[in-house]
Each structure stands twice: as structure tokens, then as C-alpha cells.
Amino acid sequence: MDRRDFIKVSSSLAWGAVVFSPGTxxxxxxxxxxxxxxxxxxxxxxxxxxxxxxxxLGLGPDGKPTGQKATFTGASKANAKADEAAKHQMVLTAExxxxxxxxxxxxxxxxxxxxxxxxxxxxxxxxxxxxxAPHSNLYPGAxxxxxxxxxxxxxxxxxxxxxxxxxxxxxxYDVYNVQNNTKEMEIVYDGYPLQKELDWVHARLGSPDLxxxxxxxxxxxxxxxxxxxxxxAWAESSAVNYGNSALGIRTNRNGxxxxxxxxxxxxxxxxGLMTDEGRMAxxxxxxxxxxxxxxxxxxxxxxxxxxxxxxxxxxxxTYFEGGEITEDNLHLLKAMGSxxxxxxxxxxxxxxxxxxxxxxxxxxxxxxxxxxxxxxxxEEQKIISTFDNLWPEKDGxxxxxxxxxxxxxxxxxxxxxxxxxxxxxxAGKEEAAIPVYMFCANVVRNRLIEEHGELAGKMRRANMLAxxxxxxxxxxxxxxxxxxxxVTNSAKTRNYSTIRYFPxxxxxxxxxxxxxxx
Amino acid sequence: MAKKTFKGRPIxxxxxxxxxxxxxxxxxxxxxxxxxxxxxxxxxxxCTDANNPDLYQKDMKGAILCTSQCVGSTMGAGALMGVSEMxxxxxxxxxxxxxxxxxxxxxxxxxxxxxxRVITIDLLGDEFLEAVNxxxxxxxxxDGTVEVG
Numbered sequence: 300m301d302r303r304d305f306i307k308v309s310s311s312l313a314w315g316a317v318v319f320s321p322g323t324x325x326x327x328x329x330x331x332x333x334x335x336x337x338x339x340x341x342x343x344x345x346x347x348x349x350x351x352x353x354x355x356l357g358l359g360p361d362g363k364p365t366g367q368k369a370t371f372t373g374a375s376k377a378n379a380k381a382d383e384a385a386k387h388q389m390v391l392t393a394e395x396x397x398x399x400x401x402x403x404x405x406x407x408x409x410x411x412x413x414x415x416x417x418x419x420x421x422x423x424x425x426x427x428x429x430x431x432a433p434h435s436n437l438y439p440g441a442x443x444x445x446x447x448x449x450x451x452x453x454x455x456x457x458x459x460x461x462x463x464x465x466x467x468x469x470x471x472y473d474v475y476n477v478q479n480n481t482k483e484m485e486i487v488y489d490g491y492p493l494q495k496e497l498d499w500v501h502a503r504l505g506s507p508d509l510x511x512x513x514x515x516x517x518x519x520x521x522x523x524x525x526x527x528x529x530x531x532a533w534a535e536s537s538a539v540n541y542g543n544s545a546l547g548i549r550t551n552r553n554g555x556x557x558x559x560x561x562x563x564x565x566x567x568x569x570x571g572l573m574t575d576e577g578r579m580a581x582x583x584x585x586x587x588x589x590x591x592x593x594x595x596x597x598x599x600x601x602x603x604x605x606x607x608x609x610x611x612x613x614x615x616x617t618y619f620e621g622g623e624i625t626e627d628n629l630h631l632l633k634a635m636g637s638x639x640x641x642x643x644x645x646x647x648x649x650x651x652x653x654x655x656x657x658x659x660x661x662x663x664x665x666x667x668x669x670x671x672x673x674x675x676x677x678e679e680q681k682i683i684s685t686f687d688n689l690w691p692e693k694d695g696x697x698x699x700x701x702x703x704x705x706x707x708x709x710x711x712x713x714x715x716x717x718x719x720x721x722x723x724x725x726a727g728k729e730e731a732a733i734p735v736y737m738f739c740a741n742v743v744r745n746r747l748i749e750e751h752g753e754l755a756g757k758m759r760r761a762n763m764l765a766x767x768x769x770x771x772x773x774x775x776x777x778x779x780x781x782x783x784x785x786v787t788n789s790a791k792t793r794n795y796s797t798i799r800y801f802p803x804x805x806x807x808x809x810x811x812x813x814x815x816x817x
Numbered sequence: 818m819a820k821k822t823f824k825g826r827p828i829x830x831x832x833x834x835x836x837x838x839x840x841x842x843x844x845x846x847x848x849x850x851x852x853x854x855x856x857x858x859x860x861x862x863x864c865t866d867a868n869n870p871d872l873y874q875k876d877m878k879g880a881i882l883c884t885s886q887c888v889g890s891t892m893g894a895g896a897l898m899g900v901s902e903m904x905x906x907x908x909x910x911x912x913x914x915x916x917x918x919x920x921x922x923x924x925x926x927x928x929x930x931x932x933x934r935v936i937t938i939d940l941l942g943d944e945f946l947e948a949v950n951x952x953x954x955x956x957x958x959x960d961g962t963v964e965v966g
Contacts, residue, residue: 443898446901446927535891
């Protein structure tokens with residue numbers, strides 16, 4: 300197939316191709332507020348999130364506050380003092396000062412003011428020029444994001460663009476493959492009335508291609524994988540976590556909004572995980588399981604233990620052939636890392652003999668006074684035992700399988716396609732007992748069709764449905780657990796929802812039989 | 818009660834007097850504003866975080882909120898801007914610890930882009946959060962000084 304090299308492809312995208320200008324599409328404040336008006340009461344409706352836990356919730360596995368002092372930048376500020384912090388001012392270049400003073404227009408001046416204030420707040424020494432390409436997590440067109448979208452629209456109207464074409468998280472719904480029924484359609488159309496406006500803003504600022512929408516922006520088919528050491532300003536906890544760790548890029552764990560402001564300015568304040576000091580590990584995680592660990596459980600354990608600190612993980616590089624991260628094994632790090640970012644707020648981890656920083660510096664990355672956490676078979680079982688059955692009808696049969704959060708790689712699509720269809724053939728069946736939602740970017744689905752058309756056809760007939768949406772967003776809608784009893788291979792999805800987590804082979808059995816294991 | 822004075826860092830400075838609304842545990846940005854974010858309430862801001870016994874179902878509209886820091890989803894900045902746009906946001910946000918990056922992003926963007934200021938002071942110290950209780954009179958000065966009592 301014609302593989303996507305994100306940077307190459309994107310640089311050839313014609314900015315001028317997006318020429319029609321329908322003017323400001325998003326809602327004025329009063330219209331947006333009107334759009335939020337409830338039909339009858341102010342009860343939280345079906346489209347509201349019903350997250351059971353959240354990254355950075357500040358609660359431990361026992362449900363009690365952890366007392367954490369995380370700033371979600373990977374940079375502990377537990378010992379910061381008000382007087383010293385208040386004095387801090389980053390140094391600007393002449394060019395940056397001119398931007399701040401309005402030489403490049405009112406919008407750029409405001410963007411710079413935000414970045415300077417934000418950077419000073421976190422003790423940034425200066426702004427740095429960004430490379431590679433941005434990744435944004437601003438994906439849901441929910442009414443409460445109207446101010447954010449409106450700000451970006453004003454930037455687009457002023458002719459601003461991201462310093463490079465960028466990638467964006469998956470859209471929050473798919474009315475073709477998943478929510479193709481009246482009830483679900485009502486929920487998503489009520490919940491995301493600004494989706495069109497948000498898509499249009501992204502298109503004008505530098506991300507017009509919906510076929511590459513994915514949280515796993517770094518995979519081969521999308522190709523947003525900057526070189527090690529590149530400064531970027533990404534948002535999306537799993538992408539930041541993978542990028543900093545497996546790619547060796549340098550980004551803080553940004554919230555929605557700051558990512559795109561950095562992208563439009565082409566600069567980010569230098570602090571936290573972007574610095575050598577901020578990338579030092581304060582935990583040594585010693586993995587001593589007798590066999591390959593359950594990657595989701597391992598990630599969950601690490602996230603709960605270190606919260607936002609940087610762990611240095613030893614004992615797992617042997618599961619990566621040749622000590623290299625490849626398209627065929629990156630899903631292991633994706634599964635583990637996303638779980639660290641969901642059960643905690645880990646923005647960077649190092650793996651001995653594997654990840655770029657660790658290959659370069661080895662155990663010199665361990666900060667003085669680091670703590671040690673041993674993860675063995677007993678610890679793994681202890682973690683898995685905390686994964687409660689949260690279905691309202693605990694003994695009910697499963698009704699859907701959720702595979703791929705973060706989005707599946709091509710290797711995972713092939714692996715799951717073969718696993719399920721071969722198991723079905725063995726059982727004398729053509730169709731799975733429950734729908735299997737395969738979350739992936741459209742370009743990954745397309746590659747599967749192009750290179751393994753026969754398997755893709757079998758998967759479709761087996762009710763394995765490729766969808767480019769964000770699965771965990773669907774799982775977070777209120778009332779979801781009353782409608783769906785889900786099973787998943789994603790510890791991240793488990794962390795955020797009532798969907799139950801199982802090892803791969805158990806999941807295959809469930810998919811074939813529609814029954815829980817005895 | 819005897820007046821106690823604390824000195825923090827004014828990130829978004831201002832002067833204000835009023836009553837404290839206190840969350841002794843970290844404040845979940847998105848979890849606390851569900852009714853405004855998703856249920857169409859634009860008149861008040863009842864806290865929807867059932868995990869937070871200090872604030873659950875209390876109206877946060879126009880409050881001087883005192884807490885250690887914020888937690889929750891990375892979409893939290895949008896939530897802060899959303900309630901601000903609705904006119905049910907906070908008047909002041911007082912943190913005993915260092916402010917987190919999600920709250921800082923939302924508060925600073927809203928202040929600079931829309932000129933909607935929530936007075937924001939952090940690093941007031943653990944003693945501040947131990948001393949202050951919901952309903953206590955609070956006086957905030959431009960330089961980050963906060964008087965309780």
C-alpha cells in the first residue's frame with residue numbers, strides 16, 4: 300500500500316486547498332448556552348460522562364485521597380515556595396518579545412501572553428522552538444468547549460496555522476459502524492453539537508484529514524513520530540506517554556488548549572518532561588514475573604504506585620526481539636504505558652535496554668534517592684484482583700467486545716483478525732456471538748483491506764467492526780453500562796468504565812461463545 | 818475567630834472579599850461540573866463530584882474556592898472556560914499547593930483571551946488549607962496575601 304509518512308504527506312498538503320470560507324461557524328456564547336439547555340430538568344442526561352475513575356483523580360485503589368501533589372507535568376513542585384516562584388520570569392528572545400508586543404498581530408500576541416504566563420507559572424527558563432508535528436486531544440464537539448473552539452476559530456480567521464500539519468484524537472462517535480441506531484444517535488448528536496465546528500477549526504489550522512484521526516498518532520500508517528530529542532507540545536495522555544518514552548521526544552503532559560496554542564505559536568515553555576532534569580527517574584520498577592507480564596496490569600500497577608513520577612523499568616526488554624521497538628511489538632508498550640497514564644498520570648517511563656533515553660544513558664537516569672517497586676507474580680495477581688466486576692447485572696452475559704484503546708496498530712488488527720476468525724472456524728461458526736469493535740484509524744483499516752482483503756472480509760462477516768471512533772468515550776456515556784456489558788483487552792478502558800478486562804485468549808473464548816469463562 | 822494571614826503566589830492577581838468554599842481534598846475539575854458541562858444548567862454550579870464530601874451538591878457559582886490543587890481529565894481546562902462563559906464560574910481559586918497544569922491552562926487562557934479573570938493564587942501552604950473552613954470570611958489582596966477570619 301501507499302504507506303503514510305506523516306511529515307512527507309502533510310508537507311505536501313495544500314494549505315490553500317481549504318479555500319472556501321463560510322465564516323464563523325461555531326456558536327456565539329448565547330447560542331452555545333442555549334444549546335446546553337435541558338429539555339425539562341437539569342438532570343445529567345445520557346450523553347454525560349459516567350467515568351468511574353479518572354486519570355489523576357487523586358484517589359487510591361481504596362477510594363481514598365492519596366494526598367498527591369502532582370502538577371501533571373512530571374515535575375514535582377512539592378517544595379516550591381511562593382516568594383521564589385512569584386519572582387520567576389522566563390527570558391524571551393527579541394523575536395519572541397516582538398510577537399508578545401503585537402508585531403505579528405493581536406492573536407499571536409495573546410497566544411504569546413498565554414505561553415509566557417503559563418511558562419512562568421511552572422518555572423520555565425525559556426521558550427523553545429517546536430519541531431516534528433503537534434498532536435491534539437481536542438476531539439469532542441461538546442458545548443462546554445465552545446470558548447475553546449471559538450478561540451481557535453478566531454485564530455483560523457486571522458490566518459494562523461499550526462507550525463506543521465498535525466494529528467488529532469479520534470472523533471467521539473461513529474454513526475456508521477457503532478451508534479447506528481436511534482437511541483445512540485440521539486445521545487451523540489445531543490452531546491456533540493459542535494463537532495462540525497471543531498472539525499472545521501482543525502481543518503483550517505492544520506489537520507484536515509479525518510482518515511488519520513487517532514490517539515496512536517505515532518504508528519507507521521500515520522507517521523507522526525518525531526525524531527528522539529525533538530521538542531513538541533502534545534496532548535493526549537497515552538500519546539504523550541508513548542512519545543516521550545518510546546520515541547524519545549520531549550513534551551509535557553499538556554491539557555487541551557495549551558497544545559494548540561503552542562502549535563500556533565510554534566513554541567513551548569521549557570520545563571518538566573522537556574528537560575534533562577525532569578526526565579530523571581525517581582522509581583526503579585523491577586519486573587520479576589515468571590512469564591511475560593500482563594501489560595495492562597503492569598501499567599496499572601506502575602501508575603498507581605508512582606502517580607506522575609518517572610519510572611525506570613527493568614526486566615521487560617527481553618520481550619522485545621533484538622532489543623528494538625518495532626511496528627510488531629510497540630503495542631506492548633502502548634498497552635502498558637496507556638495504563639500508567641490512566642491509573643496514574645505518568646508522562647514518561649524508561650525501559651532498560653529498550654527506550655531511547657535508557658539506551659543512551661542507562662541507569663544514570665535514576666535520580667539520587669530513587670525508590671524501588673518490585674512487580675512479581677504475586678503483585679500481578681494482587682493488581683488483577685482489584686479489577687472488580689462493575690456490571691450492574693453481574694451475572695449477565697457479555698454483549699460487546701472492545702479491542703484497541705489506544706487505537707489498534709496494523710499488527711494488532713491482523714493478530715485479532717486471525718485469532719477470532721480461526722477460533723470461530725474451529726468452533727464451526729462464521730459469526731462471533733457478540734459484536735467485536737476494532738478501534739483503529741481509517742488508514743489502518745484500509746491497509747488491512749488492501750493487504751489482507753480475504754481476512755478483512757472474514758472479519759466483517761464475523762461481526763468484527765473496524766471503527767475510527769474513540770471507544771472509551773462511548774463507554775463513558777451515562778447509561779452505557781445499562782445498555783452494554785462490555786469486555787476489553789484495554790486496561791485504560793477498564794480504568795475509565797464498567798467494561799471488564801481480560802487476557803487475550805479469554806477474550807477470544809468469550810467472543811466465540813458469548814459466555815463468561817466458568 | 819482570630820484572623821490568620823497567608824502569603825501565596827498571585828498567578829492571576831486581584832482584590833476580593835467574601836466567604837470561603839473549601840474542599841480539603843483535591844478538586845476534580847471535570848467531575849465537579851458535569852451538570853454545567855452536560856446537563857444544561859447555566860444558572861448555578863452544583864458540585865457533581867460524589868467523591869468529594871466537602872463540596873458535593875454545593876453551589877460553586879461565584880465562589881472563592883480553597884483547595885490543595887485540581888485533579889481530573891485533561892479536558893479540565895475546557896470545563897473551566899465553559900463555566901466561565903456561562904457566568905457560573907468561580908470568583909477566586911486559592912490553592913495550598915502548586916497549581917496543576919490543567920487548571921493553570923484553563924484559567925490563564927480564559928483570562929488572556931476573553932478577559933474573564935478568576936483571581937488565582939497558589940502556594941498558600943498546607944497550613945492555609947488546615948485553617949480555612951467553608952463559610953469563613955476571606956480577604957484577598959493584590960500581592961497574593963490571603964486573610965482568613
